[in-house]
Amino acid sequence: MEFFDALQWNNWKNLPLEVKKQLIQQMLMYFVSPLKEITDLHVVNYAYAGIKCETFRMTIDDEDFVFVPGTSEAILGWDLGVQGLPLSSWGLSWPSSNETAAGLAAAYGFQNEQDWSDYVNESTSPLRKRSIAPMLVQCHALPVGTTFVGVLDTVTAEFHGNVEAYNLFAEDVQANFQMPISFEESLDYALPESILEENRYFAELHPLTGNYLLYTHQQVSQKTLQTQLHKEGFVLLSEDQWEYCCGAGTRRLFRWGNEKTCGDGMTLPAEELLAPNMFGCTYGLANGWELTDGLSLKMEKWSTCSHSLLDALPYATYYRSRRILQPEKILSSIDYRYRKAILIEKDRI
Template sequence: MDFFEALQWNNWKKLPLEVKHQLIQQILMYFVSPLKEITDLHLVEYAYAGIKCTTFQLMIDDEAFVFVPGTSEAILGWDLGVQGLTLSSWGQSWQKANTHAESLAQTYGFQNEQDWSDYVNESTSPLRKAEIAPMLVQCYALPVGSTFVGILNTVTAEFRGHVERYNLFADDLQGTFHRPTSFEESLRYALPQGIVKENHYYAALHPLTDDYMLFDHQAVSQTMLQTRLAAEGFSLLSEDQWEYCCGAGTRRLFRWGNEKSCEDGMTLPAFELLEPNMFGCMYGLADGWELTDGLSLKMDKWAACGHSLLDALPYATYYRSRQILQPDKLLSPQDYRYRKAILIEKDRI
């Protein structure tokens, strides 16, 4: 078994830990730019539905990456409609309406299981088999055009991260916070979800805390981003690679399992969206699109309408947004995210 064969999922999962350590060292030596700083390399184990994946996580220039084994025959896409989903996830009544949801209801009818299956199948990529290269992939997606700086606690004003970079825009950022001056105003006050100053900084409110994730920002299009990533030895994931990493090789519409549902019928368990999947990749709560290396966009910018399946579907492993990317259009960090990858292929040595 040669080096590349050993990095295939069917072989990788059987290898002794000593051999895995040797392989990851070779990956870092031959496929990661020597200009990149590699720190905190350590073994991790993830599990789902009784299947375990023992792999490596590391920091590349202070950004978290994980090694994802490859496969010669990944089954991707979806053509099973609502098969496997609980009736409560799609058969429930509407809680509230919005223009987009009402438009979908007029188009598809949503009167029976076949209507819902048609909508799901047309909202997901086609069924196919693909060969996926092993890769080092970023654990979480970043706002497009941004580089992570640190975390700001809005209660204590404590900052954790790259202090020198934060100081370049700290005063300007603090000036955007307008605290309530009365009790009545405090009842209506809410921190802004995102604060962007183009070509300067971007602050995104964490979905479960009052902390802001802070980033440097420079406006880019997909074309510009790909050029910059290539110069650093990275690439964007293809749609095939994205779906494989998101679903972690499993055949479920939702990566947390089609059979799971909350007591109110929801198929969108927020606590699991913030947890790494079996490959160690995270696809958190975010309102917007994630880029691939083509025109297909994953996830979506969607106003919740209170219907379980409609609100959950953009988080499905095989979901494909109906919006088509314009490669040369400058992209907002509030709406678009990207995930770096280093592909482990023979022609890249």
């Protein structure tokens, strides 16, 4: 079987592990820059929403990547409205005091199933069939303009990661979360969700661990970011590639399944929302947009309104923000994220 054919998912999933090991070594040899350090290469098995995938995970310059097999016939986009979604997810009473919900209700009416279907279809990318190249994809999206440095334990103040980079701003970061010295102060005390000093560092509080993820920071636009990535042998995912990596080409609006509900809503608890999907990629670490290589933005900067479908929809595989990206505008690390990839294509050898 030819090398590139073997990397198609319908072939890849049936290959013996020893053959897969040979293929991943060839990928790393021919498609990753020799200036990059590759460590911790190992086999991983992911199972999510009934889909299983045996693949490889590795670090490239201390950042986590996973191999995603390609496909010649990914069906992407959505035109089925609320079909397949439980009535309880959209036929709910309105939180009348919420401005987000009230504004959408005024625009769409939301009196019947067709109103809801129109809103969902207009909030998702159009139905289409695409060929998706195999790729090495960053497991976690990073804040725009940042490079990961390490993790700071907010209880012990211990740092794990690139100590040399961290020492350049360690005192400034730690000064932002001094513990309260009195009981009265402790009643209102909360760690800041993010700390940004432009062109120096960025820190964000992980929602599960309560520790800070630390990054170096540089102001960038999408255009300058893409230039930087290309020099290092990376690209931003296209919208097609992003949707495929998120939902594995399944015909479900949500990667976890259209029928799955959690309590009174469809948005998963944080533990499940941040769990690796069927390809080992995670989504939804922070409230904000994720970049593609074009003008389309995935996910959303969203104020929850306690309505099941409205709060879940930005996490849908095919969701497309109504905000149009401006390629030369400086982007906020708090609001925007990016995900690196290396495409495994013949013309990139």
